[in-house]
Amino acid sequence: MNRPTIYASRLALAASFAFGAFAAPAFAQDATDAAPAFAQDATDAAPAADADTAAAESGITDGDAIVVIARKREERLLDVPIAITALGEAALDKMGANDxxxxxxxxxxxxxVQGRGSASSANFFIRGIGQPDALQTFDPAVGVYVDGVYMSRIQGALLNLFDVQRVEVxxxxQGTLYGKNTIGGAVNIVSxxxxxxxxxxxxAFTYGDYNETTAKGYVxxxxxxGSVALSVAALYDNRDGIVTDPTTGEKYNxxxxxxxxxxxxxxxxEGVEVLxxxxxTRxxxxxxxxxxxxxxxxxDYNATFTALTPFVIAPAATYGAYDYKATPxxxxxxxxxxxHWGVSGTVNVELGGPFSLTSITAYRKLRPDxxxxxDATAAQVGDVFVGIDQHQFSQELQLKLDADRLAGVFGLYYLNEKVTSHQEAYANDYLRYVGTPLDFIRYIDDDQNLDSYAAFGQLxxxxxxxxxxxxxxxYTRETKRYHRETTALLSSPVFPAVQVPSGFVFPDDLPAPYNAQNEVTFDAWTPMASLSYKPSENIMVYASASRGFKSGGFNGRVNGLADVTLEVDGQTxxxxYFAPEKVWTYEAGAKGSWLNGKVTMSLAAFHSDYTDFQARVGGGNTGITGGSFPVINAGQLKIDGVEFEAMVRPSRPLTLSASVGYLDARYTEFKDGRRPPAFSCNPTGSKIVCKPAFAPPLTARLGADYTVPIGAATLSFGGDARFVDKQYLxxxxxxxxxxxxxFLGNLYAQVDFDKFYVRGMVKNVTDSLYKTDGQEFSxxxxxxxxxxxxxxxxxVTVGVRF
Structure with missing residues (x-):
């Protein structure tokens, strides 16, 4: 059977399964099951604490309660033929999601993936597709958008959710609807x-463990x-560190x-709105x-710098089994x-008839130091300072059409981004000269300028x-210009400071990594198509095919020739620079709501062909001392998966929710040009021994909320249990x-009075020890x-609404 036939068979099977699962309740549906009409813009709704609203909003995919703008127009979640999860304000509160x-x-x-040494980074992986390195020269595979404005860097993207109406995932x-193309998916934050x-x-004011003190307000x-309104929101979030240095008592994290x-x-x-x-954020x-x-x-170098002897600096697991202890x-x-700050202006204009125009202009400035x-030890081996100065300007125009049978959007997008960084790497315990420690420091200054243009449309x-x-x-066209300077110095009591021997250090003042080329342009056409069928008002089945693209670029970790030297077809x-990534994703799904919204479900099955994966790996052609970090377009992945979400209200007080994700991600080709092939995913050139990172085969969540009146008050309590499967970091x-x-378990209880509420919450009830990220600088x-x-x-949180 050829590949297109296999894919078609898989999609047909998934569609048949979805239709079978959803069609049975549809035949029993009568006129009373129709979803209620929306009487107002969901973004203008006032907070509510009654039992019906609380139960509805506690679900993850309540199609009758949440209106989304995933396709640049307001639609019920049930009417969008996309795999999408919408988390409303109440659901976010009950999860304790401050960010x-x-x-x-x-x-x-x-x-x-939160971590990598930064408290502010948010690196999303969706269906096994994400950003392999946190450095600013690598583009996110999942776009984070705030009110339509794209966040170019994962640094600073761990946004606080203090005035958010909902989060759409x-x-x-996502390329034919969003200004900046994203290959893995989009996280759309709606204020x-x-x-x-x-x-x-x-x-609201919250006090909690580790002296957590959180205060937030919105007005x-x-x-x-009727014409002009102003909202102001602020949040202060402070908590002591959860990691202790046993030698000093200092707190970290x-x-x-x-x-x-x-x-x-x-x-x-009547037809012109300006926002x-x-x-x-500080x-x-x-x-x-x-x-x-x-x-x-x-x-340890010998006297002539011609031979090296390895030695152990520090053992693994300094304090034994992990117990939130570490010594830097x-x-x-x-x-x-x-x-991190930004300003934006959005203008919505009704042009008359079925047409409207939206303009989104934004400027953002990011400055992390x-x-x-x-290395997370008392040794000085992998200690760095990274200072980044980033700013971006974007302009997006959307012409929207909403006619009787035809609806869609046509857009133009421009993004200019400039990122400069100054980095210092300290490694005084890493090298010795005839047994004498060598002081080592490397200075790196680089800058990257991006111009991204796009035209897109969907009908x-x-x-x-x-x-x-x-x-x-x-159509996307991106031009990147990159410049990098680096200097490394060695010194010791034996001899004065000298530049590191040739071949170990990157030469000064080259425009791009070890070549005369400092500018590169990438472009791509990315189409999509979908067909959806609604056997009744509240049931939909659909099938789609879409192509994704992520730009290539320059390796911001280049320290020497080895970082950009690979064997290609037997030749060195x-x-x-590394090439763009591309993916074709084929998806079939179904959504439905029954019994006046008491039951909602969604199901999606997909297959992705992912090519030219940008893998930041260690080792390479530098010999025994290492020090290189090549980026290779490793080859191809096949990713198959199924996603299921449901919300059920068996009785007025009780709401049950569930979600399950299954993922089968595997390499079908891994072209590894590193030599020697230590830790290669393809050491023999024929057998792939690795699995894609950050792609757990199973993710699942079960939640329950129970809401009952108690006199003039309302009592709500519940929680959820989450499972994340084995994954490589x-x-x-x-x-x-x-x-x-x-497994993670979370519990909460909340009492709502007329305008006041009190909520108590326990997160990670079983005190599970779990890893969220890894740093591989071997x-x-x-x-x-x-x-x-x-x-x-x-x-414990005390709050008031008015």
Whole structure:
């Protein structure tokens, strides 16, 4: 059977299964099962605490309660032929999600990798597709959007959710609807719009474990009733560190965040709306420490620098089994600072008839200064300072069409981004000269400039009242310019400071990594098509095919010729940049709602062909001392999966929710040009021995909420249990960089009075120990470090709504 036939068979089987699962209840449905009509814009809804609303919003995919804008127009979740999860404000509160890390484990086949030594990074993997390296020269595979504005870097993307109406998570390539193309999916954060007619607000104070102190407030005021309104939101989030240095008592892995946002909404006329937004985030954290899983190894030069002898610097697991203890080499108050702010203007204009126009103009500025102890030991081997100065300007135009049978959007997009960084690497314990320690420092200064242009469009035509065809096309063109300078120095009591011997250090002042080329352009056409059928108003089945694209670029970790030297078809070549990634995703799914919204379900099955995977790996052609970090377009992956979500209300007080994600991700080709092939995923050139990283085969969540009136008050209590399966935390599947799978349980109880509420919550009830991320820098000192999630914590919140 050929490949297209196999894919078609899989899609047909998935569609048949989905239709069979959803069609049976449909035949029993009568007219009373129709979903209620939406009487108002969901973004303008006031907070509610009655039992019906609380139960509805506690579900993950309540199609009758949540309106989404995934396709750039308001639609019921049930009417969108995309695998999408929408988390409303109430659901986020009950999960204790102060920031985006709170959605980890709540969405099938979505993996949030938070850590890598930074308290502010949010690296999403959706269906096994993500960003392989946290460095600023690698593009995210999953786009994070705030009110339509794309966040270019994962640094600073761990956003606080203090004035959010909902979070929409779209799985699969998103290019024909969104300004910036994303190959893996999109996380769409929708803020509350200021209400033009009413004064609304909320304030809450939380105290919890590790001296957690969180205060947040939101107020929306009509400045000119019916025409102009202003909302202001602010959040202060502080918590002591959960990691202790046994030698000093110092605390690490803390939180110290301040965020604010203001939105001005003006209804200039019946057909013209203007939204002006400004936000600021400030973080002042201590170090974020992981834990070593392999012994640190250094090297001793002989007198003529012609031979090396390895020695052990520090053993693995310094303090035995992990118990939130670690000792860094930084002890002078080094930590992490981040300032992140942006302004945007959105103009919505009704052009008359079926047409409307939206313009989104935005400028953002990101400035993190991060000290990171990568090796997480008292030894100075992988200690770095990374200072980044990033700013971006974007302009997007959307022409929307909403006619009787035809709806869609046509868009133009431009993004200019400039990223400069200054980095310092300290490794005084890594090298010796005839037994005498050598002081080592490397200075790196680089900058990257990006110009990204795109034109995109998507149209949906209703062939009948039940059958719809959607088609879209995108053209993307991106130009990157990169410059890098690096200098490394060695010194010791034996001799004065000298430049590192030739072949170990990257020469000064070359425009791009070891070549004369400092500019490269990538472009791609990415189409999509889907067919959806609605046997009844509240049931849909669909099938789709879409192509995704992620730009290539320059390797920001280049230190020497070995980083860009690979064997290609048996020949040694200098590869100055890595190529783009591409994916074709085929999906079939079904959604349904029955019994007046008491039961909602969604099911999706997909197959992805993923090519030219950008793998940042260690080792290479540098010999025994290592020090290289090549990026290789490793080859091809096949990814198959199934996703299921459901919400059931068996009685008025009780709401049950569930989600399951199954993922089968595997390499079908891994072209590894590193020599020698130590830790290669294809050491013999014929047998692949690795599995894709951050792709757990199973993710699952079960939740329950029970809401009952108690006199004039309402009592709600419930929780959820989450499971994340075994996954590898490095591309080449290092033994210590692996999570065996874990369960997490969370519980809450809340009492709502007329305007006041009190909520208590316990997270990670069973005190599970689980890894969230890994750092593989084995080519320098054999560094292999893991990061852990929070232990069991509790919190109490007192709030008021008005």
């Amino acid at each position: 985006l890390s709170g959605v980890q484990g709540a969405v099938p086949n979505v993996n949030l 779209l799985r699969g390539p 509350k719009k200021p209400d033009l007619d009413r004064t609304l607000g909320e304030a 929306s005021v009509p400045v000119v009733p 803390d939180r110290n965040n301040l965020s604010a946002r203001a939105i001005l909404r003006a209804q200039l006329s 002006l937004s400004g936000d600021y 973080q002042r954290n201590s170090l974020t420490l992981g834990y070593p899983t392999a012994p640190l190894v250094g090297f 080499s930084f002890h002078n108050g080094e930590g992490q600072r981040l300032d 991060l000290y990171i102890d990568i 949906t035509y209703n062939l009948t009242d039940q059958l719809s065809l959607t088609a879209g096309l995108r 070549e200098v590869v100055p 490095s591309v080449d599947n290092r033994e210590g960089l692996m999570e065996d799978g874990y 080519s320098v000192g054999n560094i292999q470090t893991v990061y852990y999630g929070d232990p069991r914590t509790w919190q």
